Amino acid sequence: MATKEALRIADGDSVAVALTSLGEGEVVTVDSHTVLVCERIPVYHKFALKDIRAGEKVFKYGEIIGEAVTDIARGSHVHVHNVRSLRG
Amino acid sequence: MRTIKAYKRADGSVGIRNKVLVLPSVVCAAETARMIAGQVQGTVALQNHLGCGQIGEDAKMTVDTLVGLGRNPNVFGVLVVGLGCETARPHAVAEAIAASGKPVECVVIQELGGTLNTIREGVRLAMDLVQRASMEERVPCDAADLCVAVECGGSDPTSGIAANPSVGSACDRVVAAGGTVILSETTELIGAEHLLAKRAVAPEVGEALKAICRRMEQRAADMGTSLRGGNPSPGNIEGGLTTLEEKSLGCVHKAGTSPLQEVLPYGAAPTRKGLVMMDTPGFDIDSVTGMVAGGAQLCVFTTGLGTPVGNPIAPVIKVTGNPATYGRMRDNLDINAGRILEEGLSIDEMGEEIWREILAVAEGKQTRSEILGYCESSFWRCGTCV
Numbered sequence: 236m237a238t239k240e241a242l243r244i245a246d247g248d249s250v251a252v253a254l255t256s257l258g259e260g261e262v263v264t265v266d267s268h269t270v271l272v273c274e275r276i277p278v279y280h281k282f283a284l285k286d287i288r289a290g291e292k293v294f295k296y297g298e299i300i301g302e303a304v305t306d307i308a309r310g311s312h313v314h315v316h317n318v319r320s321l322r323g
Numbered sequence: 324m325r326t327i328k329a330y331k332r333a334d335g336s337v338g339i340r341n342k343v344l345v346l347p348s349v350v351c352a353a354e355t356a357r358m359i360a361g362q363v364q365g366t367v368a369l370q371n372h373l374g375c376g377q378i379g380e381d382a383k384m385t386v387d388t389l390v391g392l393g394r395n396p397n398v399f400g401v402l403v404v405g406l407g408c409e410t411a412r413p414h415a416v417a418e419a420i421a422a423s424g425k426p427v428e429c430v431v432i433q434e435l436g437g438t439l440n441t442i443r444e445g446v447r448l449a450m451d452l453v454q455r456a457s458m459e460e461r462v463p464c465d466a467a468d469l470c471v472a473v474e475c476g477g478s479d480p481t482s483g484i485a486a487n488p489s490v491g492s493a494c495d496r497v498v499a500a501g502g503t504v505i506l507s508e509t510t511e512l513i514g515a516e517h518l519l520a521k522r523a524v525a526p527e528v529g530e531a532l533k534a535i536c537r538r539m540e541q542r543a544a545d546m547g548t549s550l551r552g553g554n555p556s557p558g559n560i561e562g563g564l565t566t567l568e569e570k571s572l573g574c575v576h577k578a579g580t581s582p583l584q585e586v587l588p589y590g591a592a593p594t595r596k597g598l599v600m601m602d603t604p605g606f607d608i609d610s611v612t613g614m615v616a617g618g619a620q621l622c623v624f625t626t627g628l629g630t631p632v633g634n635p636i637a638p639v640i641k642v643t644g645n646p647a648t649y650g651r652m653r654d655n656l657d658i659n660a661g662r663i664l665e666e667g668l669s670i671d672e673m674g675e676e677i678w679r680e681i682l683a684v685a686e687g688k689q690t691r692s693e694i695l696g697y698c699e700s701s702f703w704r705c706g707t708c709v
Contacts (some may be wrong), residue, residue, distance in 0.1 A: 296569075296573070313565070315560055320566035320568060321514075323554065
């Protein structure tokens with residue numbers, strides 16, 4: 236059993252990593268954030284800690300991991316369907 | 324000084340294994356090399372799918388890699404097996420390896436007249452090498468002579484939060500003991516290169532690092548595509564990694580926190596101790612082969628999804644950050660860094676455990692991939708086949 240349900244790696248990250256599979260409607264506390272999970276988050280996938288607007292940079296490890304391509308509501312799954320790479 | 328029991332070579336280098344390598348200079352001799360190695364216990368045949376139809380820098384890179392693999396300190400002696408007409412001249416490869424002072428023999432199929440004559444002569448020479456190798460003994464050596472390659476493959480998000488930081492912590496211990504750590508996989512620095520560049524010992528080292536990342540992106544652009552089609556891989560994405568930047572930011576943790584001393588071309592030997600970067604693709608086998616050609620005696624390999632791969636010359640220690648993967652693929656995995664997530668172990672505690680495992684493997688402890696006989700190798704190339 237994981238010691239925590241989710242992990243925010245660095246201050247300022249806009250996403251957290253689910254350390255266990257999370258279901259719709261679960262309430263998760265990550266550091267000072269309390270988030271209502273709005274869809275299923277598979278284990279080790281990311282969810283938004285805040286509302287992220289289309290075009291906004293997404294932060295994990297305290298660094299930019301890409302850019303939102305749609306508005307992403309707090310508690311939503313953050314992955315290839317709503318974030319694009321800026322490199323490569 | 325921390326000592327390890329290892330093999331002292333004629334050129335002063337230190338080996339942690341005592342291999343007799345059967346090295347085909349070209350793919351046309353690779354099956355014959357495999358047949359010779361199959362007859363002689365105590366030898367290992369290298370997989371080489373190149374060696375001809377190559378030009379310029381691409382041809383040179385293959386020859387340099389073959390020579391580097393032969394010169395690796397884990398190799399006691401080498402039998403080069405050539406066809407005769409290939410670009411990678413077998414006698415020249417043998418001579419370049421022999422310059423390190425180790426015993427090297429060479430058989431060439433067209434010179435000896437066919438498979439049967441080559442196998443007979445090759446087996447005879449390989450037998451003598453194995454017998455000589457068997458007389459070597461481990462002696463106390465300085466752990467500062469260790470050169471550790473770090474690699475990640477089949478990554479998932481646990482790699483960046485558990486396995487890679489733990490390996491990074493172990494790498495800091497390797498460097499503190501005076502040793503060398505080779506980081507590679509240029510593709511998987513893209514998006515994180517600024518973090519490593521800040522730790523460069525000189526501005527030109529940081530610039531060289533950024534330049535190899537730009538070149539890697541340019542190669543994809545020259546093909547009219549982007550790296551995104553292949554990296555992150557489908558398995559990376561299924562596991563939860565979204566972009567190349569995210570993957571890179573996890574990957575870079577496995578280098579630890581030491582200053583970056585230099586940036587090396589593919590397959591080249593480090594000229595400085597401490598943390599160095601080698602320009603390789605993210606493709607695991609090409610990358611590990613390059614670092615072993617550069618002299619790494621051991622590889623620490625992190626994986627989230629699990630992989631069985633090994634190397635013919637250097638033992639590979641497999642570390643996973645994913646406790647479920649460890650449970651499913653224990654036969655392929657040496658260390659469960661997933662205990663950080665499940666049991667709350669610290670990165671520092673895992674780093675110490677991996678460092679102790681590095682020392683144990685250096686003194687002869689067999690890794691899972693060694694026991695199962697995995698010995699993949701493949702070479703990066705920078706040109707077209709002609």
